[in-house]
Amino acid sequence: MDAIVRYSDVSKTYDGVTSVVRNLNLDIEEGEFLTMLGPSGSGKTTSLMMLAGFEAPTSGEILLDGRSLARVPPHRRDIGMVFQNYALFPHMTVSENIAFPLQVRKRPAAEIEQRVKRALDMVHLSTLGGRRPLQLSGGQQQRVAVARALVFEPKIILMDEPLGALDRQLRESMQLEIRSIHERLGVTAVYVTHDQGEALTMSDRIAIFSNGAIEQLGSPEELYSRPSNAFVAQFIGENNLMPCAVARTSGLECEAELAGSGPVRARYGDLSPGQTDGVVAVRPEKVRVRPKSAMDSSENSFSAVVEAVVFFGDHVKLALRLAGGQKLVSRSLPEDTATFGVVGQELTVGWNTQDCAIYAPRSRPAPPIPVAFASQA
Amino acid sequence: MAAPASAAVSFGSVSASEPHDRLWRDLKRSQRAAQLRAIGLILPLVVFLILVFIVPIGMLLSRSVSDLAVPRALPATVAALAGWTPAKEIPPQVYPALVEDIGSAPQMLFGDAAARLETGTPGMRALMMKTRSRLQGAAPSDARKALTGISPKWDTMEGWVAIKQASGPLTDHYLLTALDLHRDELGKVTRVVAYERVFLAAIGRTFGIAFTVTALALLLGFPFAFLAATSSDRVSRILLFTVLLPFWTAMLVRALSWSVLLQRTGIINDALLRLGLVREPLDLMYNRFALCIALIHIFLPYMVLPLYSVMKTIPPQHMRAAASLGARPWMAFRRVYLPQVVPGIGAGALLVFIQCLGVFVVPALLGGPNDQGLPYYIAFYVNRVLNWGLAAALSVILLLSVAVLYALYVRLSGKSAMVLG
Known part of the structure; x- marks a missing residue:
């Protein structure tokens, strides 16, 4: 398998004194589910935001499919993203939210309708397309956010603590659901969380962050049975x-x-x-x-x-x-x-x-x- | 679904109906104290509002349609004219009736009636006064001859039509006048002659200025509010402070300081002259330009604050989400950000627009004769001419237009979209 994303010596500092991310080197392989795990302030979210394009590395570069992302603005990266509080647009219905990425890509109306319907089916919300996001429960909003981030078939989907706002039971069922969607679509997923249990159940590989650097990178079994420090x-x-x-x-x-x-x-x-x-x-x-x-x-x-x-x-x-x-x-x-x-x-x-x-x-x-x-x- | 419901009903009807009623009573009783407390808390304000706001405004507005001066002073004449229309002959009994009324009406009531007749038909005041002073309380045997002898006008329709049209108790005279309309001798509503048409132009001017100021305030306030809503707490506090600063000085002071800046010997002209940019001082004051600048300055906070409070509720992730979904910055702004700011735009625009309609001091100080709006005319008719009816009618028009605007806004924005700060 090839690396679809490569962090090459990436560093990031906001104040010029402390580094949020220090010399990060990481290859993310095509189709894998990689989790960035660490306590808050460990640099995992910043690393994700640099990949999404909302932050720029202070030094080093990030490659997507072998090409540098340095001069590619977020809207041309073709990376789907699920945000912490979902960031659903409250003035649009569920269907309009999911149609949005297709509309800005100027897809024909018939195709949009068909793909929105398929995306709604995928997350088991076929009957709720006409609702507004605020009329949905937290778990349903979460599923809309996932559907919206996947409907335009991006190469990668990023998720920033997407389950943080849900209660425990819902969180566990959403973990399985996201995992199964990932397996069905074969999309590369990069997931950020501070919850080690979540990381262990969902990931192919986990990168453990601390103080802006990766402490250990490996499968959940490796990390559990052979921690390196x-x-x-x-x-x-x-x-x-x-x-x-x-x-x-x-x-x-x-x-x-x-x-x-x-x-x-x-x-x-x-x-x-x-x-x-x-x-x-x-x-x-x-x-x-x-x-x-x-x-x-x-x-x-x-x-x-x-x-x-x-x-x-x-x-x-x-x-x-x-x-x-x-x-x-x-x-x-x-x-x-x-x-x-x-x-x-x-x-x-x-x-x-x-x-x-x-x-x-x-x-x-x-x-x-x-x-x-x-x-x- | 049906089974458990029916079970519950039978349970309730058999054993629990009595406790259920008691439960309901208990609930009501426990809520009563809270209700009384709530009423007690708002009562002083309600009384205050009724006494100093609703009652006086109601009284003023009622003046726009009430028309009692003439029936009070000339009751017999009004009664004699009751069945008459201008298409018929002048009924003979009106002459003695008028003579009798003039003889018995107290000075002040008669003066009010003459003034009222003058507003409908110019010249009536003089006619009435002349008739009264010539009669000198006498009661001639042939009233008709006596009156037509004093003025031949009593032989024509005009004077009687004027009295007839003012015989109350309700009238549309003032409201029609406020729209540059009047009733002709036959009672048909027509436009007044061209040189008397002032109010429609004033209404148009009022709305035009309000519209200009609102649009420019939005143009200036939007980016400012956006910056304040998206910067750090410290920066946004400083920005809001600067926009709130004008609030701390009276509107009169702010208008006067603009006149210090703009007048022919003011700071700006001084500077331009010294720099040699102009040879003669510019006329910066007493025109629409000065008026709009001052109004924008004064009302900008009312635009910025609702915008700011709405923008503050839009998570910054929304723009990021739009970008990650493939929207260019402009597209993200237009499709995701702007629609969510609309309630703020509506609230801010409404606040500024309505205040512009009612502003009086600023145009009086900085505007020219052609920049005065309805409030100027209202004040003019109250203070100078003492024509309260017309002032009230103009107020009604102002109030109605605000109400229409507000209804339109609520209709367009949906019921829950009103956000005022």
Whole structure:
């Protein structure tokens, strides 16, 4: 597959002091669903707006089909866009909104009518063509915006947090709907969101942005199972991050000490050679909990005290404290911890070496409360 | 659908009708306090408006059709003329009736009646006054002979037609006059003679000036409001401040400062003379040019503010969306932005236009004789001529034209499109 879009050393600054986007290099392949994921202010939306043509790079260039976009105004880029609040035109009906891109392209009336009808069918709104956007629910407006951005068959469709205004249930069904439209039409989609769950369910590839640069680019599975640094480990899914002192690295594994709790063996993350401070990252579902008396076969085994128990129906989470004061969260089936998952109980926790990794610590501190307990993300 | 509905009805009729009624009563009672409170809050304003606004305006407007001066002063004459039309002979009983009325009418009522007759038929005031002073309260046996002896005019139709047409209690005389029309001797509505036609021209002038000022204010205000609505908060605050500044000075002061600038010995002429651009001072004042400039300056905020408030509600994404869908900037503006600003244009234009119709001070200070609109004539008839009926009729025309404009606007823009700031 060829790159349909290429960001080549793109930088953007508004004030000449801080860079919103720093030396961005990214190839977007034809037909893929690529998500730009990151916290607010990470440069993902600016990167999208530069592709749409509403912002200009301070340096570098963006290529579309191998041609520079530098001198192409937005209206000649042939890129469909779905905006955060849909940007439907309130003075036009749904049909007129969808017909708009065809009218400005001076398509014949018969063709416009036919394609508007097909677009309405595609998003299951065939009967609502005569309504005004404000008479529609949020989910319906969203679908109109998608139909309008696709009706002129652009090469690429851009979506800027398109589901941000919808409630959770609607958001999940819209995720599936957008995904299935993408698969049916085979159009290249670039999607911006700060919701990692959304990114994981929808994308072929995800580019994780932080401070104007890409931290990691890969498939959802790659990002989840092999985060390349502490930021990604923490940003995608839930993760326990515990500071540790690195003792030795050998090949792909390294040994470290969790102060006061004991030694830990883990995969090698992104430590620099000779670096001694690190963080151990292990996901809650990889933490096994056993009664204190039971034998533990894990490579890394510690004794811990239960500080809190939270029941989620299909699973239960235990907030645990190790002997050295490190806090972590485990996730297991309710029936597995029924007897000993009690506050104040001492037990044994463990995980495999392959299920944890040691990274260089990032300046951004880990949140004081484990993410798992803030909400069920 | 039908099954649950009928179930609910049967449930209600069997066991819940009594509680339902009580529920309804409770709801009403709980709302009563809130209603009383709402009425209490608006009552002072309602009373104030009725006393100082609606009643006086109603009284003034009623003067445009009420016509009581003549029947009050000359009741017997009016009664004697009741069945008469100008096609018939003058009935003989009107002569003694007039003599009797002149003998008994108090000085002031008689004066009012003479003045009223004069507005319909020039010369009537003199005739009436002459007749009264010659009769000197006497009651001649042959009234007809006595009157025709005082003036042969009493032998012709003219005077009697004048009294007949003014015999009230309602009249269309003032409204017709305000439209350069009158009733001829046979009661047919015709145009007045050419040199007396002033009001239609004044109405046209009033509307023409209002239209010019509104159009130019829109032309100047639109880009300004657009800039204010699309710039950063700080910049837009400064821009709005500059446009609101004129609000802080009285209209009279603003008009006078324009005259300081524009007069023959004013700042502009001074500067032009010193720079050697002109040899003689230009006539910048007492003409339509000066009037329009001052009106635009004074009314611009009324154009800018509604435009601004509407533009502020249009998300900037709309123009971006239009561009991403393939519309050139002009097309995006015309098809996406402009239609959404229309309510603001309508509201701003209406505000400016209506105020231009009613403005009096500015044309009086800066306009020439040919730039005076209806308000000038209204003031003239109230203050100088004391013809309240005609002033009221001109006011009615002004009020009606505003009402028509407003209705037209509401009709064109749909019911919910009115946005006033």
